[in-house]
Amino acid sequence: MGDLMIHITLGAMRYVDPEVDQLGRDHVGWDANMDDEALFRANRGCWVLGERADREQYALLSAQGTVRQAIEIDSLLPVSGGRRAMAGRYLSAGHPVYDAYVGKPQPVEPTRNPVTYFDSPHAARECGCGCGVPVTLGWFLTGHEQKALHDRVAKIGTVHQFIEWFDRVHTGAEPVTLSKIVCIAPHANAKKECSAHGTAAGCTPLVADVVLRDAASEHIAWAVCVRWLKENRDAVIWLERNPGVAALFELS
Numbered sequence: 001m002g003d004l005m006i007h008i009t010l011g012a013m014r015y016v017d018p019e020v021d022q023l024g025r026d027h028v029g030w031d032a033n034m035d036d037e038a039l040f041r042a043n044r045g046c047w048v049l050g051e052r053a054d055r056e057q058y059a060l061l062s063a064q065g066t067v068r069q070a071i072e073i074d075s076l077l078p079v080s081g082g083r084r085a086m087a088g089r090y091l092s093a094g095h096p097v098y099d100a101y102v103g104k105p106q107p108v109e110p111t112r113n114p115v116t117y118f119d120s121p122h123a124a125r126e127c128g129c130g131c132g133v134p135v136t137l138g139w140f141l142t143g144h145e146q147k148a149l150h151d152r153v154a155k156i157g158t159v160h161q162f163i164e165w166f167d168r169v170h171t172g173a174e175p176v177t178l179s180k181i182v183c184i185a186p187h188a189n190a191k192k193e194c195s196a197h198g199t200a201a202g203c204t205p206l207v208a209d210v211v212l213r214d215a216a217s218e219h220i221a222w223a224v225c226v227r228w229l230k231e232n233r234d235a236v237i238w239l240e241r242n243p244g245v246a247a248l249f250e251l252s
């Protein structure tokens with residue numbers, strides 16, 4: 001899916017010979033009395049659509065300076081003479097591309113060539129926050145980048161905890177996968193380096209063993225320093241729920 005959309009300028013309706021027309025039509029072009037189905041059938045071809053058209057998902061049909069129809073393209077079918085016809089469907093009210101363009105002034109300057117391409121924010125994009133709303137400019141609805149960001153911060157904890165976590169992940173010191181703590185116990189396994197902060201951090205001493213579970217594995221054995229027990233949000237919560245275990249470590 002690209003950011004370009006196909007724009008096709010239609011002339012006034014005219015009759016053609018269905019014996020000669022490659023799509024068997026008896027008329028092409030636009031007339032105010034044509035309904036959506038008629039408009040689509042009359043004008044889905046036959047156009048000079050180059051390679052770039054293969055990347056595009058939508059086409060607009062305009063006449064007399066107004067967008068008359070928006071088409072969702074499934075494929076482009078070759079017809080003779082190097083032209084092609086669109087296979088797909090015309091869109092109705094409620095579809096973001098329809099709502100953005102149909103019945104409104106055509107979004108491109110008139111040109112000699114009926115087929116043009118224009119940069120459309122509606123060509124493919126929905127708001128980056130995941131709300132599903134199409135965006136007209138940039139990647140987010142106004143304010144939604146803040147929402148998207150804070151949703152992610154909240155998954156880790158406070159802004160401070162998020163930044164610490166991000167810095168650890170970003171430097172490769174902590175796996176990106178969020179995992180769940182199965183249990184925490186005094187350090188007894190064979191690990192000699194802090195699993196949370198990595199070799200470079202040189203955390204000493206290691207005080208606890210942590211068993212984690214994530215999407216990929218049921219049993220991941222870590223050894224960690226006391227700082228991790230105090231700072232990791234999941235560890236703090238787990239130790240709050242298991243005060244008997246928490247009492248084994250010097251956390252204050």
Ligand SMILES: [Zn+2]
Pocket residue numbers: 127128129130131132133140141144
């Ligand atoms: Zn959004």
Ligand SMILES: [Zn+2]
Pocket residue numbers: 194195196197198201203224225226227228
């Ligand atoms: Zn550590």
